[in-house]
Amino acid sequence: MTQSFSSFPIFSDKVNQYWLPEGDRPQPGLYRIVTDAGLPSSRSVMLLDPAGSGGFLTLLPEIARRAGLQPGSDVDAHTLFEALRLADVRLNGADHLFYFSKKEQQLLRDESFTATVRQLTADDADAFATFVSEAPEDDMDEAFVELDHWLVFGCFVEGRLVSAASMYPWSGTSFADLGVITLPPFRGRGFGRQTVRAIGAQALKLGYEPQYRCQPDNVSSVRLAEASGFSRFGTWDVIRSENE
Structure with missing residues (x-):
């Protein structure tokens, strides 16, 4: 059975507004593709896995195109990481937030x-x-x-x-x-x-x-x-x- 969002801690609006794009969250196991032309080079690709829901991959539009990832789409982990590999994008290693x-x-x-x-x-x-x-x-x-x-x-x-x-x-x-x-x-x-x-x-x-x-x-x-x-x-x- 999927755990409901209500069973997780409620964080401040400041936290949610900074990290979570507007709209609904993807289902667990899926990642929403989000493009942002204003990302600095040091964060041109960011992967967020919020507790209790699917994640978000936020990246520069040109990197999304190179990886064949469509903005607004939801993809599974295998598809996401294979696309990043083919685009020669390596991640640094996750931190807990x-x-x-x-x-x-x-x-x-x-x-x-x-x-x-x-x-x-x-x-x-x-x-x-x-x-x-x-x-x-x-x-x-x-x-x-x-x-x-x-x-x-x-x-x-x-x-x-x-x-x-x-x-x-x-x-x-x-x-x-x-x-x-x-x-x-x-x-x-x-x-x-x-x-x-x-x-x-x-x-x-x-x-x-x-x-x-x-x-x-x-x-x-x-x-x-x-x-x-x-x-x-x-x-x-x-x-x-x-x-x-």
């Missing part, structure tokens, strides 16, 4: 946070530098947490910064893209969750939509997103650049 549902956003707005979780400023440079020196290098590269980002929060244990999250406005939108790192000895104790929720609450107060992205095989990151109250909106993939 997480957002707070409308219900969770209201809970965040009413939530209180302990004094151990707070916004970081330039005055926290020494504590942040120590944090970076103790964090795994691969985690720092992947999470992209920086003290000079638009919004930065941290969680302290006995004066030591053990978890940090930062946000920056994403791609000219009012989405605030989030990265978070917790030092390995302090994982599994809720510090990352507290930090994520605190920075998410502040972003909402400032009129931004918190956005959490991670690769599907990053199990620990997926678990943190869900533990922090995020719901999966879908997966999103883009064309691979020539340098990758």
